Amino acid sequence: MGTGLAIHRYTVTSAFGRGLAAHRAGLMSGRSGLSAHALADGSPCAIGRVAGLEDVAMPASLARYDCRNNRLALLALEADGFAESVAAAIRILGAGGVGVVVGTSTSGIGATEAAYRAPAFAERGALAADFPYRETHNVFSCGDFCRRYLGAKGPALVVSTACSSSAKAFGVAARLIASGTCRAVVVGGVDSLCDTTLYGFHSLGLLSPTGPRPFSADRDGIAIGEAGGFALVGPADVFGARGGLYLAGVGDSADAYHMTAPHPEARGACAAIAAALGGAGWRPEDVDYVHLHGTGTLHNDAAEDLGLAHMGLAAAPASSTKGAVGHTLGAAGICGAALVGLAMDAGYLPGTANTGARDPSFHSNLLLSGRPGAIRRALVNTFGFGGSNCTLALEWRP
Amino acid sequence: MIAYIAGWGVLGPGLPDAETAGAILAAEGAYRDGVARAPIAAGLSPNEARRCPATARYALDVGQQALRAAGWDPGEVPTVLASGSGDLEISDKNCRSLAQAAIALSPTLFHNSVHNAAGGYWGIATGSRAATISLSAYDESFAAGLLEALMTLGTARRCLLIAYDLPAPGALAAVRKVPVPFAAALALTSERPAGPVARLSWRWGPQDLEAEAPMAEPALEALRAANPAARSLPLLQALSARQPRTVSWTYPADGALRVAVAFEESR
Numbered sequence: 001m002g003t004g005l006a007i008h009r010y011t012v013t014s015a016f017g018r019g020l021a022a023h024r025a026g027l028m029s030g031r032s033g034l035s036a037h038a039l040a041d042g043s044p045c046a047i048g049r050v051a052g053l054e055d056v057a058m059p060a061s062l063a064r065y066d067c068r069n070n071r072l073a074l075l076a077l078e079a080d081g082f083a084e085s086v087a088a089a090i091r092i093l094g095a096g097g098v099g100v101v102v103g104t105s106t107s108g109i110g111a112t113e114a115a116y117r118a119p120a121f122a123e124r125g126a127l128a129a130d131f132p133y134r135e136t137h138n139v140f141s142c143g144d145f146c147r148r149y150l151g152a153k154g155p156a157l158v159v160s161t162a163c164s165s166s167a168k169a170f171g172v173a174a175r176l177i178a179s180g181t182c183r184a185v186v187v188g189g190v191d192s193l194c195d196t197t198l199y200g201f202h203s204l205g206l207l208s209p210t211g212p213r214p215f216s217a218d219r220d221g222i223a224i225g226e227a228g229g230f231a232l233v234g235p236a237d238v239f240g241a242r243g244g245l246y247l248a249g250v251g252d253s254a255d256a257y258h259m260t261a262p263h264p265e266a267r268g269a270c271a272a273i274a275a276a277l278g279g280a281g282w283r284p285e286d287v288d289y290v291h292l293h294g295t296g297t298l299h300n301d302a303a304e305d306l307g308l309a310h311m312g313l314a315a316a317p318a319s320s321t322k323g324a325v326g327h328t329l330g331a332a333g334i335c336g337a338a339l340v341g342l343a344m345d346a347g348y349l350p351g352t353a354n355t356g357a358r359d360p361s362f363h364s365n366l367l368l369s370g371r372p373g374a375i376r377r378a379l380v381n382t383f384g385f386g387g388s389n390c391t392l393a394l395e396w397r398p
Numbered sequence: 399m400i401a402y403i404a405g406w407g408v409l410g411p412g413l414p415d416a417e418t419a420g421a422i423l424a425a426e427g428a429y430r431d432g433v434a435r436a437p438i439a440a441g442l443s444p445n446e447a448r449r450c451p452a453t454a455r456y457a458l459d460v461g462q463q464a465l466r467a468a469g470w471d472p473g474e475v476p477t478v479l480a481s482g483s484g485d486l487e488i489s490d491k492n493c494r495s496l497a498q499a500a501i502a503l504s505p506t507l508f509h510n511s512v513h514n515a516a517g518g519y520w521g522i523a524t525g526s527r528a529a530t531i532s533l534s535a536y537d538e539s540f541a542a543g544l545l546e547a548l549m550t551l552g553t554a555r556r557c558l559l560i561a562y563d564l565p566a567p568g569a570l571a572a573v574r575k576v577p578v579p580f581a582a583a584l585a586l587t588s589e590r591p592a593g594p595v596a597r598l599s600w601r602w603g604p605q606d607l608e609a610e611a612p613m614a615e616p617a618l619e620a621l622r623a624a625n626p627a628a629r630s631l632p633l634l635q636a637l638s639a640r641q642p643r644t645v646s647w648t649y650p651a652d653g654a655l656r657v658a659v660a661f662e663e664s665r
Contacts (some may be wrong), residue, residue: 040501059492096604096653105512109489116493116569126569133573139484139513153652155602157535158543160484160513168531175549179399181602183514195496200508252476252529256521259509271527385509387517388530 005246006236007394008089008184011080012338013072014227014325015048019079024342030332030370032324032353034211034223039202046211047193048225048326050075050189065145067108067136068226069192073146076190076228085232086150086186091301093183093238099154101172102143102188103165105330105384106157108136110194140188146230160330162384163293165189166229167245167333171250173233184234189334192226197329204260212327214320214352215305215366217359222295225326229334245341248377248395249279255387262300262383266307269381272389273311276379280393284312284379289349290363291336292364293381294320295327304381305362313379318365323354336380344396350375399588401551403596405467407460408433408634410580410621416463419600423631423638429618434579438462441523449506450519452579453485456562457516458523460583464558468585472524475585476550477517477558479532480543482626483574484513487565494569516562529554539563540629541647541655544584548600551588559584580625582634592664596637599658605648633657 011019015033016026026033034046056071077083090098115127127133135141143158149268155176159169166189171187191197201207201222208221233247253275255268262269277284290313293304308314321339343350351370358366380392406416412432413419422428437459439450450458457479465472488511497501509515514532521530529550535542540561547559562581566574590597611630613619622631632645636659646656 109493112489112570113493113496116497121497121569126571127573129572131482131573134536137489138482138536138574140482140536140539144536155542155545155649155653157533157546159531159533161517161530161532162512162514171529172531172533172549175552178552179549179602181545181549195501196492196503196508196511199496199501199503200505200511201490203503203505203508252531254517254521254527254530255526256527258522259515259518268527275529279651384514385512386514387515387521388517388532398554 005233006178007247008234008239008376009082009085009233010341011076011082012229012335012340013050013076013079013226014246014328014335016325018075020342023339024346026324027339027342027350028348028370030353032211034326039198043202044209045207046223048185048223049193051227062145064132064135064292065141069108069142069190070145072226072228073142073190074149074194076230077149083150083228086152089232090151091183093194095151095153096322096327097154097183098152098186099153099176099182100143100147100156101159101169101185102146102190103159103164103169103330103333104142104190105160105165106191106194106196107139107141109196110192111136113195146188150186154185156276161388162386163329163332164382164384164388164390165330167254167380167382167390168252170247170392171252174250177234179237183238184232186230188230189234190228191328191330193224197224205295208296211354212322213355214294214296214322215301215358215362216355219296219298219301221297223326225328227325227328227331227335229331229338231334231337243398245344246395247392249276249393251276251279251391253389255389257387260385262303266303266310268387268389269304269307269383270310272391273307273379276391276393282393283379287313287316287379289375289378290316291319291340291378291380292318292320293383300383305364309363314363315365317349317367318348321350321353323352329331333380333382333390333392337394340378340394342382344375347372347374349375399600401548401588401598402590403637404591405464405585406634406637407463408626409437409456409460409585413567420638423635428452429615430490431617439523446522451485451488451510451515453562453564454516454519456579456581457560458520461520461558463558464585464600470556472526474528475526475556475558476529476554477520477560478543478547479517480539480561482534482536482539482563485515486570486574490567490569502511527569533549536584537626538647538649539626541649545655551586553634555589556587559586561630563626578623578624580628582627582630594664595662597660597662601656602653603656605652605654
């Protein structure tokens with residue numbers, strides 16, 4: 001769908017640190033923010049951890065929402081003065097005019113994991129009635145926390161489509177604004193480290209023992225990262241016309257193939273890319289940069305490479321930031337959007353941290369190292385379990 | 399803004415399918431509680447059917463009812479799946495595995511634990527590569543899904559809304575009270591179908607004194623309150639009785655989705 005929505009403010013918090021300055025420095029350094037980790041059985045892996053979550057204090061009125069995922073949401077909302085920008089938008093538009101759409105895959109399930117390990121659970125065989133399921137584990141918890149913290153009173157919902165969650169959240173925001181339901185929308189993505197995803201990806205043999213090497217021939221899996229990011233989107237004229245980052249299109253599709261394996265001919269990925277290009281009114285040759293989903297697994301990277309070639313995007317400069325901040329799952333879309341916004345602002349084409357050489361069988365124009373270069377039009381790919389795909393078309397307007 | 403209903407589906411206690419439910423909901427005093435029949439997940443290969451969790455079965459059952467009633471090929475129809483809690487049976491099993499000294503999570507239970515598992519199985523069963531989204535707004539998930547489906551008609555000709563929630567297993571029953579299973583689906587279109595049709599005019603606005611419309615019959619009101627997907631019942635009853643009315647759903651924030659249902663004859 002064509003949107004042309006302004007992304008008035010955005011912020012991201014990940015293994016690179018809190019806020020845009022830390023990410024700009026991280027992106028341009030070419031370094032990885034991942035650290036070594038070991039599972040309980042000794043299996044090595046890498047993770048992207050956000051420092052300082054243990055010290056976050058939740059507001060007293062939202063104490064029941066206390067869990068790692070909502071702490072990460074709070075930390076991310078407070079970076080770059082984002083929460084203050086939303087407060088300013090609410091002063092102008094009214095609280096009812098501002099919606100909240102957050103993407104997450106596992107929400108605060110870590111709270112339930114911990115409660116199941118507590119001796120009280122073994123004795124009772126059930127969670128205590130006062131366990132804050134609604135405010136932590138439930139999928140909506142993260143969106144509910146954000147809307148309460150920000151005081152936004154437009155529609156609030158959580159999109160949970162695995163790794164495409166926060167990319168699809170941009171689509172909901174565009175529809176909320178196009179239908180006149182909202183005048184501005186806070187789009188977010190928050191996913192935090194938890195055992196469900198660490199041991200789940202381990203059970204599928206998809207965790208790299210050392211760290212992801214996206215699009216390399218010796219790639220052997222992903223590293224899970226945690227991240228929170230937010231964007232305040234609305235029509236260009238709502239806060240006064242200005243240059244900067246715009247959402248030009250959202251392409252949404254399904255693989256209709258398998259729960260975890262991508263379509264071998266990348267049909268779903270192609271459909272998402274085609275829809276994003278169509279919505280933005282771009283031809284493939286207009287695209288200056290592709291932020292790859294590029295998780296570092298054998299099959300996903302191969303399917304994405306094939307999809308780009310099918311769509312006439314093999315020549316477009318492309319890179320993956322999964323070796324830098326990890327695969328942030330439901331937050332991958334908002335992370336990609338924020339990193340692309342930074343790259344556009346800086347006039348810098350990011351490299352693929354952790355990857356030494358491109359798989360020789362691939363066709364994509366993979367950037368191994370970053371270099372100066374203007375990006376006016378970019379795509380952000382996200383592909384998730386359940387064959388759930390979403391591509392964002394982002395545009396920099398002077 | 400306007401949308402038309404081309405078909406619907408339902409599965410819950412005492413409401414085994416849209417045709418039976420239509421007659422029950424249209425006749426005062428006809429509803430009898432009961433055990434929900436087992437859902438049918440058509441279109442999956444034997445392997446996929448074996449892996450398909452109960453939540454996805456309910457979603458497939460009601461979604462396929464609605465598409466059959468509408469006479470639509472699923473291929474081009476975007477889907478919106480709304481569930482307050484997703485699959486808590488799977489959360490429970492995974493959290494039990496993670497609490498063991500030697501952790502061995504089932505790969506199938508892990509990939510089925512994603513909130514969009516039902517959406518994934520829908521695509522696999524129908525072959526549809528159309529846009530699909532899975533969302534939650536806790537107890538207001540049906541209204542959130544309906545809002546998203548109605549907004550989707552701004553650019554798409556058709557949209558299928560599927561709402562479902564199932565009871566929590568014992569260990570979570572005290573913290574998430576959904577005593578009965580329920581699922582409902584609406585096939586929505588921006589193009590007026592031929593024949594008599596229900597027309598919806600909708601808007602989002604601030605809450606006012608207009609309370610959420612309950613069901614007149616206590617047994618149906620109890621069912622409506624028992625499951626987030628059963629918040630669809632006032633709308634399903636209006637469709638069944640062909641009774642013009644305005645249905646509203648208050649929302650977690652301070653807004654409400656208001657839908658005026660009208661009936662048009664053939665033209």
